[in-house]
Amino acid sequence: MDKLEMRHTLLAAKARKKLSWDEIGKAIGMSPVWTASACYGMNSASREVAHKLCDVLEVDTEVADALTAFPTKAWDEAIPQDPFIYRLYEVVGVYGETLKDVVQEKFGDGIMSAIDFTMEVDKVEDPKGDRVLLTLNGKFLPYKAW
Amino acid sequence: MDKLEMRHTLLAAKARKKLSWDEIGKAIGMSPVWTASACYGMNSASREVAHKLCDVLEVDTEVADALTAFPTKAWDEAIPQDPFIYRLYEVVGVYGETLKDVVQEKFGDGIMSAIDFTMEVDKVEDPKGDRVLLTLNGKFLPYKAW
Amino acid sequence: MDKLEMRHTLLAAKARKKLSWDEIGKAIGMSPVWTASACYGMNSASREVAHKLCDVLEVDTEVADALTAFPTKAWDEAIPQDPFIYRLYEVVGVYGETLKDVVQEKFGDGIMSAIDFTMEVDKVEDPKGDRVLLTLNGKFLPYKAW
Amino acid sequence: MDKLEMRHTLLAAKARKKLSWDEIGKAIGMSPVWTASACYGMNSASREVAHKLCDVLEVDTEVADALTAFPTKAWDEAIPQDPFIYRLYEVVGVYGETLKDVVQEKFGDGIMSAIDFTMEVDKVEDPKGDRVLLTLNGKFLPYKAW
Amino acid sequence: MDKLEMRHTLLAAKARKKLSWDEIGKAIGMSPVWTASACYGMNSASREVAHKLCDVLEVDTEVADALTAFPTKAWDEAIPQDPFIYRLYEVVGVYGETLKDVVQEKFGDGIMSAIDFTMEVDKVEDPKGDRVLLTLNGKFLPYKAW
Amino acid sequence: MDKLEMRHTLLAAKARKKLSWDEIGKAIGMSPVWTASACYGMNSASREVAHKLCDVLEVDTEVADALTAFPTKAWDEAIPQDPFIYRLYEVVGVYGETLKDVVQEKFGDGIMSAIDFTMEVDKVEDPKGDRVLLTLNGKFLPYKAW
Amino acid sequence: MDKLEMRHTLLAAKARKKLSWDEIGKAIGMSPVWTASACYGMNSASREVAHKLCDVLEVDTEVADALTAFPTKAWDEAIPQDPFIYRLYEVVGVYGETLKDVVQEKFGDGIMSAIDFTMEVDKVEDPKGDRVLLTLNGKFLPYKAW
Amino acid sequence: MDKLEMRHTLLAAKARKKLSWDEIGKAIGMSPVWTASACYGMNSASREVAHKLCDVLEVDTEVADALTAFPTKAWDEAIPQDPFIYRLYEVVGVYGETLKDVVQEKFGDGIMSAIDFTMEVDKVEDPKGDRVLLTLNGKFLPYKAW
Amino acid sequence: MDKLEMRHTLLAAKARKKLSWDEIGKAIGMSPVWTASACYGMNSASREVAHKLCDVLEVDTEVADALTAFPTKAWDEAIPQDPFIYRLYEVVGVYGETLKDVVQEKFGDGIMSAIDFTMEVDKVEDPKGDRVLLTLNGKFLPYKAW
Amino acid sequence: MDKLEMRHTLLAAKARKKLSWDEIGKAIGMSPVWTASACYGMNSASREVAHKLCDVLEVDTEVADALTAFPTKAWDEAIPQDPFIYRLYEVVGVYGETLKDVVQEKFGDGIMSAIDFTMEVDKVEDPKGDRVLLTLNGKFLPYKAW
Missing domain, CATH: 3.30.1160.10 (Cyanate lyase, C-terminal domain)
Structure with a gap:
């Protein structure tokens, strides 16, 4: 099972069980953002966390193996198109140079x-x-x- | 005076007066990030703030006009190269989809x-x-x- | 059912029932442009509107679930090729700077x-x-x- | 005098005379958007309109020649970066296919x-x-x- | 039946019947270039012409529906690679500015x-x-x- | 004198002498399109034609040397933006495949x-x-x- | 049978029969480079040569039809990645201007x-x-x- | 003196002295293609060859230093536009895969x-x-x- | 069997046998990096090494044929996205010019x-x-x- | 003095004093690669090292200020063209995935x-x-x- 199939399985299970990322995160002792990113295939989970996640979402343990695999991270669009994600990209474009200066002034x-x-x-x-x-x-x- | 010349003038004045963004921000009653972004030419200042900024940095009031102009925001690199800014871009790439899901679950x-x-x-x-x-x-x- | 399958189902039903976007919009109490964009998968519908739409087009209520899902908006071509859509892109290119100036002069x-x-x-x-x-x-x- | 120099001259004169696009348009009998686009160098003016414009803004008549020249229209960014212009681009991306369908249903x-x-x-x-x-x-x- | 399937069906029928574009065009009362472009899916035909075309090529009338559909025009390569098509692109690149000047001098x-x-x-x-x-x-x- | 300087000199002389491409072409015994393209720097002229052109436009014979130089042809935009030139590009995109088929059927x-x-x-x-x-x-x- | 299927069939037959491009070329009276390019789908063969090729490689005559079809030439990577092909691209980049000058000095x-x-x-x-x-x-x- | 200035100096001297690449190459004991590429700044010359070249073209010995510098090779256009150079690029695109196979069959x-x-x-x-x-x-x- | 199928077979076998690249490399007498790159399809193996590898991983000898085939090397992303690989790309960008100078000073x-x-x-x-x-x-x- | 001017000054001084990166590095107690990268403007130096460097190369201490400034790192070509740097890019493309696997197997x-x-x-x-x-x-x- 690769990360893509894992992701479909986990998102379908989440919908079926009507659990939020907050609830799943709490149940496995991790934050909601990390939990979502692991389910989306963008982070690897420890064996223990992976098994807890499979228990919570009631999916096959084969999914746990996929969760522990080290992902190759990639995204489709060099310049994102979805308005939600684009706004984050725009923030990096508009404020990147500013942030670099403010942070490096504080930290070196x-x-x-x-x-x-x-x-x-x-x-x-x-x-x-x-x-x-x-x-x-x-x-x-x-x-x-x- | 265009935004580029304004920026060079302000950054040179800041270096000459050895003031940090925190100090300048405090002196004009604005946050350090906004202050830096206005000096970099990525935000326009109100007339009042622009004049305070010119006073603090001891630059010509002609700079205040440039500060109040509405900027055309642009950045050189669609995919940033400087490692500081690239890491922010990477965060958007790796976590964009995750953030969209977590936020929209909470907000609609x-x-x-x-x-x-x-x-x-x-x-x-x-x-x-x-x-x-x-x-x-x-x-x-x-x-x-x- | 994902947005793509939903779209095919809805467009086929629309053709079968020989309804125009105006007629469908009127029947569900929404504008024709929004109605079309929701069927194309570029906007999410409220549960109520989604069910009305499925009634009007006589499609399975499973389609209604797909209509309420929050879409990830994307388009294939950064620079559109179809002449209809390209002309809109050209308008943005030719008049973008002009519009920015005229609007910001009026609104700030x-x-x-x-x-x-x-x-x-x-x-x-x-x-x-x-x-x-x-x-x-x-x-x-x-x-x-x- | 090329279109770029013409544009700088006209925008500077407009700022000096503190006239809005509405006011200039009214004075030369044209709409404000067209007036702005001609000053930005994206449309050519008739000889008569060009001379009126030079009168209103009190610039040299050599500018009138530049205003009547047929422009080569171009824009710097295939995907615009300024947030104002990007939002228009996003509208074309998100709604382009929808508009094509709605318009062609109405017009052929x-x-x-x-x-x-x-x-x-x-x-x-x-x-x-x-x-x-x-x-x-x-x-x-x-x-x-x- | 979408435009792609329509195209495969029509080109296969043309090969089977050993007809040239000239012959097909003559038989349906249209020019050979337009006829080919409609079969390639780059133009829509009137109902009448579409049915004549299906008769000439002896294909199912379902193909006629596809011929009357309004196409979304697109091409794979922003810069064409096939030498035949590239030469046309090169002509546009080399002579585009020249043609603009010669035509606009004549027409405005x-x-x-x-x-x-x-x-x-x-x-x-x-x-x-x-x-x-x-x-x-x-x-x-x-x-x-x- | 390089091709760019030559071009500015020739276009300025043409405007000064109020000659059309038709008139210049006739005077030097060449077609107006070729004449324009040579002045734009996209074709080289024979020594004889170059000198005639310089006579007609009353420019220095140093320009004739530039006219006979073999140009390196280039254009700024892989996808043209000016609406006049873009329409030609669109024709190549929409009809390229069609033309290839119609021509190769006729010629091999x-x-x-x-x-x-x-x-x-x-x-x-x-x-x-x-x-x-x-x-x-x-x-x-x-x-x-x- | 399209060019892609033809290519797979011919390369598989070549491997099965353990023939080199030299040997196949000799057998059909053509050069090895042309022979390979026709089998790769980048050139069309005359009917006679196509049939000889099918005989030599002992493949179905349906392959001969595909060999005589006029190809649409295309390559996947505008800038090649395979080191063998990249080196040729590099030669064009490094020496292109030089070759143009040396050849045009000799030929016009x-x-x-x-x-x-x-x-x-x-x-x-x-x-x-x-x-x-x-x-x-x-x-x-x-x-x-x- | 950088490679760009060196190149202008050498090409101007070559034109002044009306020497061909063949003649210059012969005079310095190198091939015409290499000689041209060194003058274009795409190869470095040994000290001895550089001095011979400066003698032949009667340019300042400062040019010889530039000729011996190790160049940073670059070209403006990832896909060349000049028709002469594009044809070479096209050969790499059309025949690259073929050449790889023919050569590797012969050499490993x-x-x-x-x-x-x-x-x-x-x-x-x-x-x-x-x-x-x-x-x-x-x-x-x-x-x-x- | 092509390189892609070969790669899936070999990576699955490696996982099944719980062998590291170090262990496999040692068993076949090659370095771990080369061994991995051959299994990923980026290098060809000699017949002897290919058979040893199949023995060690207990896969069909048909895989050995695929291992000896000469690969066409390619990578999906001109600018890599996975953070591990991007860091290497960044090193080339940041230090490429520096390394060129340091190495060429030492080697010519x-x-x-x-x-x-x-x-x-x-x-x-x-x-x-x-x-x-x-x-x-x-x-x-x-x-x-x- | 910005990084670009600093770089020209330092490289000219290095040439004048005929020092190698090894010699300069040794004199300032840093490695030759780091020393070169700081002079190329890709790393910032501590105040102490910057002054030593200026002493060794006998340049104005104003250069030392530029050496201590935090650089914005950038490179011209997303895909490098110079053959020396391209080979490094090719190594990342060909071996990136392999290295990721070998390293992550060893380190997690x-x-x-x-x-x-x-x-x-x-x-x-x-x-x-x-x-x-x-x-x-x-x-x-x-x-x-x-």
């Missing part, structure tokens, strides 16, 4: 890791329209001179 | 606005390596049916 | 939303050749300073 | 001309946020069989 | 329509090597000022 | 040369709108088997 | 035909490493002035 | 080097039209297993 | 062969985080003057 | 850092042709689950 020459990295989604209720709060948390990696 | 069909939008950078000190905390805060815009 | 720095957005098609009869009237109606979103 | 096989074409911008005030009304009006051109 | 600012448009292929016998004569005939559309 | 496997090639522009007056007649005339080159 | 303004064209591969044994000798032979086509 | 798995590589241009006179003979000679490099 | 004008080439992966344990040691070893090929 | 799911990273160039003399030894040394970063 280096980058924010996308590997030693976590992310969170929160909802801030607001009478003028609810707001999405996206928190990215990555280790700062200083460039090495040698 | 719609997007996170990149216009009614704010951003913050924080430093979390950590003995294993300091961490960059990036907070994106955008209004949720539901799709309209008509 | 910001954009016309493509999310809080409606569209209409009208036919203006004319002895020298009928004319297509396309009306785009989007909420103005001012940039936020923070 | 053919296209909406982008040459025999006019456009208007209106502001609809709304307590929940003003709305931009964009009206595109193009002659329908039926495909010819031969 | 505007374009040659590709919609109200016909094309012909002729063979000019020549002892030094026969020559292909390609005649493009398109309505001139003047730009509209408004 | 091979191509229409873009080198041993001439082109003509004619104006056909028509009360419903004048028409542009573009005639391409290229030697047929059969593929060689060896 | 024009090109080397890729249609009236033959190619040969030879092996030159050398103790320091054997060498590949590639000979391209194309008719010179002078540009036409008209 | 490996490539023809584009580094340990020479090239020659010859003119074959022919009453039906002269022919260009291009000979590429590259060392065969077998893949290494380890 | 030429390249490091990617054909006469070997590679090794080592693990350096480190309390601050283990390190990957990648060693590339390629023959230096000096440019040839001729 | 994660990447080799391009930030906490060093590189070395060595020359291995060999009678059959000297070899380039490139050693890449990057910290392994395991993916984080959260």
Whole structure:
């Protein structure tokens, strides 16, 4: 079973069991964003977490093997088209240079890791329209001179 | 004076006065990320803020006119090359679909606005390596049916 | 049933029942453009509208589930090739900068939303050749300073 | 004087004279969108209109020659980056196929001309946020069989 | 039956019946180039012509429905690779600017329509090597000022 | 003097002398399309023709040297943007495959040369709108088997 | 049978019969490079040669029909990736301008035909490493002035 | 002096002295193709050859330094546009796979080097039209297993 | 059996037999990197090695034929997306020019062969985080003057 | 002084003083590859190292400021063209997937850092042709689950 088939199986099971990413995440002791990304095939799970996930979603343990496989990460569109994802791309385009300057002023020459990295989604209720709060948390990696 | 010349003038003044984005932001009553993005030419300032900025950085008021002009936002590289900015692009590629699902499950069909939008950078000190905390805060815009 | 299969089912039913988008829209209480876009899989319908649509077109209610799913919007060609769609792209290329200036002069720095957005098609009869009237109606979103 | 230099001259004169596109359009008897597009170098003006425009903006008549020249239309970005213009591009991507179907159902096989074409911008005030009304009006051109 | 299946059916029937485009065109009262383009799925036929074509090629009348459908025109390669088609692309690249100038000098600012448009292929016998004569005939559309 | 400078010199002289391509072509004994393409720098002239051209346009004979130089042909946009040139590109996209079939049926496997090639522009007056007649005339080159 | 199926059939037969391109070419009276290119579907064969080829490789005569069909030539990668083919592409990139100058100095303004064209591969044994000798032979086509 | 300035100097000197690549190559003891490519900045010359070249073309010895510099090879167009160079690109596209098979059948798995590589241009006179003979000679490099 | 099917068969067998690339490489007398690349279909094996590999992984000898076939090397993404592979691409982008200068200073004008080439992966344990040691070893090929 | 001007200054000084990267590296206590990359503007130097470098190359201390600035890393060609750099790109394309598998088998799911990273160039003399030894040394970063 490859990641694509795994993903279809897991998303179908999630729909069938009417569970949210919050509920699944809680049940397996992981955050909802990571849980979703593992089910989408963009992160590998430990054996233990994979089996818990299969239990929660009541799918075959063969799926657990697919969950533990190391993914080859890829996305279809170099410039995303879906408006939700495009807006994130636009933020990187519009604010990338700004963020680089603000972060490097605070931390020195280096980058924010996308590997030693976590992310969170929160909802801030607001009478003028609810707001999405996206928190990215990555280790700062200083460039090495040698 | 166009945005490019404005940017060179402001960044040179900032270096000359040895002020950080935090300090400039505080002095003009705006956040450091917004302040930097306005100086980089990616946001327009109100007349009042523009003049405060020129005072703080001791530059000609002609720069204030450039700061209030509405920018045409653009970036050189559809796929960014600088490692700092690329990592943000990678996050959008790897987690875009995941975020769309997690957010839309919480909010319904719609997007996170990149216009009614704010951003913050924080430093979390950590003995294993300091961490960059990036907070994106955008209004949720539901799709309209008509 | 995914959006693609839904689309084939709905377009086939529409042809079978010889209904126009105007007629279907009227029957479900929505505009013809939105109705078509939902059938093409580019917008999600509320449960109620989805069921009305399935009734009108006499298709299985399984199609209604597909209609309520939140779509991932995508198009095949970054630069469209079909002459009808290319002409719209050309209008954006030729007049994009002009429109930005005219609108921002009237409204301030910001954009016309493509999310809080409606569209209409009208036919203006004319002895020298009928004319297509396309009306785009989007909420103005001012940039936020923070 | 080429179109680029003409454009800089005209936009500078417009800023100096603090005239809006509405005011200039009214003064020369043309619509504001067409007026702006001619000043941006995307349309040619008749000799008469060109001279009126130079009078209104008080620029050298050499500019009038540039205004009457037939432009080579081009835009920098195949996929626009500025958020204002990108939203229009997104509308073409998301709704292009839908519009083609709705229009061709009404008019037969053919296209909406982008040459025999006019456009208007209106502001609809709304307590929940003003709305931009964009009206595109193009002659329908039926495909010819031969 | 979609345009692709229609095309395979028609080309197979043409080969089976050993008819040339000239012969088929004559039999249905249309030009050979238009006839071929309709069979390739790049133009729609009137109901009457479609039925004549099905009679001539002795194919099922279901094919006639496909012939009357309005096509979505597309081509695989933005820059064509087949040497025959590339040479036409090269002509557009090498002579495009020249043709624009020569035509606009004769007709004013505007374009040659590709919609109200016909094309012909002729063979000019020549002892030094026969020559292909390609005649493009398109309505001139003047730009509209408004 | 390179081809670019030559082109500016020749087009300026043509405007100064208010000559059309037809008139210049006649004066030097060449067709207007070829004459324009040589002035645009897309074809080289014989020494004799180059000198006649310089006489007619009253420019320095140094321009004649540039006219005889063998050009490196190039165009800025792989997919043209100017509407006049784009329509020609669209014709190649929509009808390329059709033309290949119609021509090869008549001539055998091979191509229409873009080198041993001439082109003509004619104006056909028509009360419903004048028409542009573009005639391409290229030697047929059969593929060689060896 | 299309060119793709033809190619699979012919390459499988060649492997089964353990014949080299030299041997097949000799048997049908054609050069090995042309023979291979016809089997790969990049050239059409005369009826006579096609039948000889089918005899030599002992495949069905239906393959002969596919061999005589006029191919639509295409390649997957605008910039080739396989190291063997990339090196040829690199030669064109590095030496293209040089070759144009050297050839045009010898022959005048024009090109080397890729249609009236033959190619040969030879092996030159050398103790320091054997060498590949590639000979391209194309008719010179002078540009036409008209 | 960089390679670009060197190239302009050398080509201007060549024109001034009315020498062909054959004559220059003979005078410095190198082949005409290599000589041209070194002058175009695509190969470095030994100190001795560089000085001979400067003597022959009577240019400053500073040019000799530029000739010995190791070039960074680049070309403007991933897909060449000039018809002369495009035809070579087309040959690589159409025959690349064929050549790979014919060569590897003769030599084993490996490539023809584009580094340990020479090239020659010859003119074959022919009453039906002269022919260009291009000979590429590259060392065969077998893949290494380890 | 083509390279793709071969690859699936070999990777499945490797998983089934729970062998590492080190173990398989040792068993067939080849390095682990080369062994993996041959199984991935990016290098051809000698008949002897291919049979050893089939023995070790207990797969059908038909796989051995596929292993000895000369591959057409290709990769899906001109700019890789998987973060592991992208980091290598980034190294080439960031350090390519630097490496060219450092190597050519040491070796003269030429390249490091990617054909006469070997590679090794080592693990350096480190309390601050283990390190990957990648060693590339390629023959230096000096440019040839001729 | 920006990085580009700094680079020209440093490379000119290096040529003037006839120092190799090895010699400069030794003099400032850094490796030759890092030293070159800092001079090329692809890494920032500490204040101390920057001043040593300026001393060794005898350039103005203003250059030291440019050396300490944090660079925005970029490269011109997404697919490199210079043969030296292309070969490295080819290695990433051909062996990227292989390396990912071999490394992740040894280290688990994660990447080799391009930030906490060093590189070395060595020359291995060999009678059959000297070899380039490139050693890449990057910290392994395991993916984080959260």
